[in-house]
Amino acid sequence: MSFINYSSREINCKLVYYGPGLCGKTTNLQYIYNKTRPDAKGKMISLATETERTLFFDFLPLSLGEIRGFRTRFHLYTVPGQVFYDASRKLILKGVDGVCFVADSQMERMEANIESLENLRVNLQEQGYDLDKLPYVIQYNKRDLPNVVPVEELSEVLNPTKVPEFEAVATTGKGVFDTLKALAKQVLTELRKGG
Amino acid sequence: MLSPNAVMYEEEVRKIQEVADKLAVDSRARTILVVDKNGQLIAAAGNAHELDTTSLSSLVAGNVAATGGIAKLIEEEEFTGQFHEGKGISVHLSIVARRIILVVLFDKNTTHGLVRLRVRKAVEELEKIFAEMAQRPQQPQVNVFAEITDADIDNLFND
Ligand SMILES: Nc1nc2c(ncn2[C@@H]2O[C@H](COP(=O)(O)OP(=O)(O)O)[C@@H](O)[C@H]2O)c(=O)[nH]1
Numbered sequence: 001m002s003f004i005n006y007s008s009r010e011i012n013c014k015l016v017y018y019g020p021g022l023c024g025k026t027t028n029l030q031y032i033y034n035k036t037r038p039d040a041k042g043k044m045i046s047l048a049t050e051t052e053r054t055l056f057f058d059f060l061p062l063s064l065g066e067i068r069g070f071r072t073r074f075h076l077y078t079v080p081g082q083v084f085y086d087a088s089r090k091l092i093l094k095g096v097d098g099v100c101f102v103a104d105s106q107m108e109r110m111e112a113n114i115e116s117l118e119n120l121r122v123n124l125q126e127q128g129y130d131l132d133k134l135p136y137v138i139q140y141n142k143r144d145l146p147n148v149v150p151v152e153e154l155s156e157v158l159n160p161t162k163v164p165e166f167e168a169v170a171t172t173g174k175g176v177f178d179t180l181k182a183l184a185k186q187v188l189t190e191l192r193k194g195g
Numbered sequence: 196m197l198s199p200n201a202v203m204y205e206e207e208v209r210k211i212q213e214v215a216d217k218l219a220v221d222s223r224a225r226t227i228l229v230v231d232k233n234g235q236l237i238a239a240a241g242n243a244h245e246l247d248t249t250s251l252s253s254l255v256a257g258n259v260a261a262t263g264g265i266a267k268l269i270e271e272e273e274f275t276g277q278f279h280e281g282k283g284i285s286v287h288l289s290i291v292a293r294r295i296i297l298v299v300l301f302d303k304n305t306t307h308g309l310v311r312l313r314v315r316k317a318v319e320e321l322e323k324i325f326a327e328m329a330q331r332p333q334q335p336q337v338n339v340f341a342e343i344t345d346a347d348i349d350n351l352f353n354d
């Protein structure tokens with residue numbers, strides 16, 4: 001649910017990075033944060049455990065340029081990946097405008113990917129959303145590692161509806177902005193339809 | 196299903212801002228924030244300009260969402276407010292019309308009692324404003340975004 005403020009002439013949109021634990025969601029946000037001009041970003045907030053695992057969420061506000069006289073702001077959130085944080089994940093999905101599913105390309109994480117994607121669909125449904133109707137992109141992360149599943153196979157299993165998909169290495173930034181741009185573009189295109 | 200987009204018009208924001216300004220003065224608080232439950236700031240008064248209101252709004256919304264989750268688990272109605280007492284600054288949170296969070300930051304320049312009293316009045320006024328907003332037609336008369344082109348969107352990302 002994007003928030004359009006005719007007084008401050010701002011559009012605010014909420015993007016959520018979803019995916020299994022350790023797939024690289026926080027790393028995506030960190031890279032975006034590091035590569036964004038100071039005047040276009042706010043503070044990045046990470047509510048994390050002492051071992052740097054996301055406890056509740058990461059939050060990164062970005063302020064892109066103007067469209068038709070309206071400043072576009074994107075609030076990026078990540079969810080905690082571990083299974084037992086499901087209640088927190090549901091909260092973060094409230095009011096979401098677009099979802100990026102970050103998959104971990106490693107062979108041994110395939111099951112975790114599938115489980116997390118199903119969890120995303122169910123949690124969205126509970127909030128009255130349909131993943132197939134939301135702006136939605138998929139990122140295949142950790143492409144630099146040796147034991148990765150071929151992209152074709154990942155796509156077949158995780159992306160049956162063929163939404164935009166991107167290969168990434170979040171630690172070096174490969175594919176990170178392409179993923180974000182594709183998602184932001186879908187969200188703004190949705191606005192054009194009048195929501 | 197929720198309304199697809201939350202739209203606020205100048206007139207509405209102005210009324211909310213007036214309530215926030217008045218509350219800042221009457222309660223002698225440091226800062227007033229009016230935040231929607233998704234973490235977007237709607238209005239701010241007092242010394243808000245000295246603070247990182249974007250981060251504050253997101254954290255306050257996260258906090259309220261988490262307590263709301265707790266309330267649901269123990270089958271309590273949503274908690275109507277929260278109070279966090281600090282050494283220097285205390286925080287008073289109230290839920291307005293089930294979708295807005297009114298945040299008051301205050302220090303020794305006032306008392307919790309006075310803050311509570313003034314907040315009650317402000318909440319009533321805000322509820323009236325949001326009730327009126329709920330009555331008005333959902334869609335803006337003109338969708339200014341209908342004209343957005345692909346080029347407009349691409350330009351956003353070109354530094
Ligand atoms: N090799 C490699 N490691 C990555 C990549 N992306 C993230 N990581 C590492 O994976 C670990 C978990 O990343 P994190 O972003 O915290 O995962 P999250 O649980 O999804 O937030 C960290 O040690 C990252 O440095 C990647 O593309 N390649």
Ligand SMILES: [Mg+2]
Binds near residue numbers: 078080081
């Ligand atoms: Mg994380």
